[in-house]
Amino acid sequence: MKNLGPYAWLEREAGPRLLKEALRHFGVVEAAGNHDNPTILAWARELGLRDYRHDATAWCGLFLALCAQRAGYPPPATPLWALSWKTWGTAAPEPMLGDVLVFRRNVLDPATHKSALYGHVGLYVGEDLRAFHVYGGNQSDQVCIQRIARDRLVAGRRCAWRVGQPRNVRKVLLSSFGTLSTAEA
8 A cells, every 4th residue: 555644544444345445546646648547547447437538537436436336335327427426325414434525616617717516526534623634536636635625515425334334434533734625626
């Protein structure tokens, strides 16, 4: 596993499976320019997403869909659309370790100069007073952990556990280190 820095404690966590699968991919990076990372494109093929052809296309939902499917949980019907994750699993009004977090992301459309609503999706690994610490794909063009402001949260979702919730699913209070992310794609 790659160096998770201040989040190295995650390597010792026993679950949940969704988070454990996601941790296997820490550090995967989008290719620069007109190139594509074959690993990211292979994820799309594994999920049957034939229209996904370039890693320049937002891939936070693709990454989470891959992790969910490999952990035994079917992703939403349109996993690339980050906001479609807001109905996945069961509601988690107080997010905890391994929960899916869905965020809103306002982007200025260069053609119309109007703000358009997009989303971002990742996994809860902790929180501080101002932000959630989110493990996800397409964060600074890679799989990593970033802090995202609490007021951007649209929904917290939890796996529909088949046997029972893992014991280590809990709130994780962390220090406020690092800057707040403002553009995940």
